[in-house]
Amino acid sequence: MTGPVPLRTTDVARASGYSPQQVRDLERLGVIPPAARSDNGYRAYTPTHVRALRAYRGLADAVGPVAARQTLARLRTATLAEAAAAVTDLHVRLARERDEALRAQRALDAIRHETGPAPEPAGDTMTITELAGALGVRPSTLRFWEQEGLVRPERVTSLRARRYGPSAIGAARIVTALRAAGHGVPAVREIMDSLHRLDGPGRARDILRRRLDRIAGRTVALLRAGTDLAAVITSAGEPPDP
Structure with a gap:
């Protein structure tokens, strides 16, 4: 045969x-x-x-x-x-991307409704290393975002070590999601600067919704x-x- x-x-x-x-x-x-x-x-x-x-x-x-x-x-x-x-x-990687986009969405909703920072517990802070690990980025990325005015940490101790409070953590989650969605630094800066305006969160909300849809399609x-x-x-x- x-x-x-x-x-x-x-x-x-x-x-x-x-x-x-x-x-x-x-x-x-x-x-x-x-x-x-x-x-x-x-x-x-x-x-x-x-x-x-x-x-x-x-x-x-x-x-x-x-x-x-x-x-x-x-x-x-x-x-x-x-x-x-x-x-x-x-x-697991796709599930992590979805979770991070959902956290960014919750942080955005907190800003929109002015209910205070979210989703981190009140009073909780993170070091730059801890926040970078939670977001899946390098500490140098967070420093660059700080230079660009996207995320503003609190500075404490005589060594001026960076500490990120709930508001900064929420902002970092939003920036992470916007960057992962393919938006450049100028566009992200414009969006972040507009978040506290009455009509500001709309664009970011649309971007996050489309990102979640794309993650679902990839899944x-x-x-x-x-x-x-x-x-x-x-x-x-x-x-x-x-």
Whole structure:
């Protein structure tokens, strides 16, 4: 008996939704395993390559092309436990982005309704290292935002160490969400300066709502990629298709 007929580049392109050139490019970038070569020198693909390309499409929609390439390359050599953990980490990352956007939304609502700073407990403060860790940014980023007038910490102790009170923490959460949504420093500064005006929070509220919608869409894309990712993971330890 003969084995399955090898797939040509055009076959893989048709099955995956990519063009033949994109298939070759993604192979070169390591998204899919190197194709075997037939006696006449043409690429010979397998269904494993198609599954990997479909998984890449969903991952790219969920976490971006760079992270998608890195993840698929990692899955090909990982153990089952390591591969499952890598996919779980992607879900955790999206959940963290959603939580941070929701915290920014609550901080914005507190400013809008003038109910005081939120969502941190009254009187609670954070150091620059603590706040940077909570937001997932570098301390140098917070210093830059301070220079740009986006987040203004309190300064205490004779060494003038930065302490961030509830209002500054809320502002930092809003800035983080606006920057993650792709807005440059000038636009963020304009929004932050407008928050205490009667009509000011509207723009920030719309941005945060759209960001939450995009995160939801990315989460759905990751869920849709799940079946293909499972196939990639389970086939990683199998011998190549004949």
